[in-house]
Amino acid sequence: QSVLTQPPSTSGTPGQRVTFSCSGTNYNIGRNFVYWYQQLPGTAPKLLIYRNNQRPSGVPERFSGSKSGTSASLAISGLRSEDEGDYYCATWDGNLSSLVFGGGTKLTVL
Amino acid sequence: QLQLQESGPGLVKPSETLSLTCTVSGGSISSSDYFWGWIRQPPGKGLEWIGNMFKSGTAYYNPSLRSRLTISLDTSRNQFSLKLNSVTAADTAFYYCASHKVDYYYSYMDVWGKGTAVTVSS
Numbered sequence: 360q361s362v363l364t365q366p367p368s369t370s371g372t373p374g375q376r377v378t379f380s381c382s383g384t385n386y387n388i389g390r391n392f393v394y395w396y397q398q399l400p401g402t403a404p405k406l407l408i409y410r411n412n413q414r415p416s417g418v419p420e421r422f423s424g425s426k427s428g429t430s431a432s433l434a435i436s437g438l439r440s441e442d443e444g445d446y447y448c449a450t451w452d453g454n455l456s457s458l459v460f461g462g463g464t465k466l467t468v469l
Numbered sequence: 470q471l472q473l474q475e476s477g478p479g480l481v482k483p484s485e486t487l488s489l490t491c492t493v494s495g496g497s498i499s500s501s502d503y504f505w506g507w508i509r510q511p512p513g514k515g516l517e518w519i520g521n522m523f524k525s526g527t528a529y530y531n532p533s534l535r536s537r538l539t540i541s542l543d544t545s546r547n548q549f550s551l552k553l554n555s556v557t558a559a560d561t562a563f564y565y566c567a568s569h570k571v572d573y574y575y576s577y578m579d580v581w582g583k584g585t586a587v588t589v590s591s
Contacts, residue, residue, distance in 0.1 A: 361515065394577045396516070403565055403581040404508075404516065410572065415579070447516055451575040457531050458518040458577075 362387060363448055363461035370467040371438045379433040379464045381448030387459060391451045393431040395424055398463075399444040407446075408433060435466075443468045471496045473566050473582035481560075481589050487553040491566030491582060498542055498549055499524050504569035504576045505542060505549040509562040510584075517562075521569045521576065522549065556589045563587075 364382040371377040381393065395408035406415050408424035411431065421436045431450075435442055448461040477489035491505070498505055506521025506529075520530035522540045530538050539552040553560060565584040569576035 391575065392572060392577070396578075398516075403584050404578075405581070406577070406579050409570075409577055409579070445515075449516075449518070449577070455532055456529060458521075458529075458575075460516045460518060463515040 361462040362452055362455070362459040363450065365446075365448060365461035365464045367462065368465045368467065370469055371435075372469050373438055373440060375438045376434060376436045377438055377466065378435075379446050379448075379466075381431045381433075381461050383429050383431075383450065385429060386454035387429075387450045387452040388426065388431055389429040390453065393424065393426050394449045395422075395431075395433045396447045396449065397442075397444055398447065399441075404447065438468060440468045442466060471568055471580040473568065473580060475564060475566050475582045475585040477585060477587070479586055479588060481556055481587060482591050483557055483589055484555055487551070487556050487560060487587055487589070489551045489564055489566070489585065489587070491549050491551075493547050493549070493568070496568070497544075498547055499544050502571055504529075504571065506540065506567060506569050506578070507551045508565045508567060508578065508581075510565070511559075511562045519551065519553075519564075558589050561587065561589045 392410045396404040398404040411426040412424045452459045504521040507519040522528040537554040566582045567578040568580045570579045
């Protein structure tokens with residue numbers, strides 16, 4: 360059971376916009392930055408979003424993040440087949456004094 | 470450009486100690502900008518944060534692993550290590566090392582190694 364809650368799967372067609380949700384509490388998302396990671400099949404995770412909505416250098420603008428209260432979202436616009444993989448949210452939990460992940464959402468591009 | 474590479478045994482016997490090393494290139498583990506730490510992923514499952522350490526020796530550990538876990542830094546070799554005692558089959562996973570960029574009071578993983586598979590079995 361993950362501390363952060365993510366739906367297990369989602370899907371979309373090429374060109375579509377898809378969103379991923381991540382739900383937490385006032386101990387974690389409610390008071391700390393949220394980070395998003397992309398894990399393509401057979402590869403290590405890669406940082407997509409930091410500080411809720413900032414993109415590292417090299418991450419396309421079609422990836423965007425937001426946070427409101429104890430929830431956060433990741434959006435991918437202009438969906439591509441190469442976006443297929445797993446997406447994880449993460450943040451610090453002050454109650455656990457630990458970084459925590461969501462269970463991950465598997466994206467299928469139809 | 471930071472690069473990280475994990476190394477260590479791929480097979481560990483139950484009740485023994487899992488030991489992994491991460492070699493850092495393109496940057497120094499003595500940097501004030503980073504913690505250095507570990508994440509694991511059991512087969513077919515999600516990511517689990519293990520812990521990290523700063524150059525000062527300040528460390529943060531996953532509470533569920535704290536009693537069995539040691540992370541250490543070797544500045545002379547620009548490496549950091551993970552030791553997990555008394556392993557069981559539940560510790561079988563892909564283990565990743567990662568730089569954790571300091572961000573206000575906390576840190577987040579920004580550069581990851583490619584990972585290494587560890588199986589716990591007799």
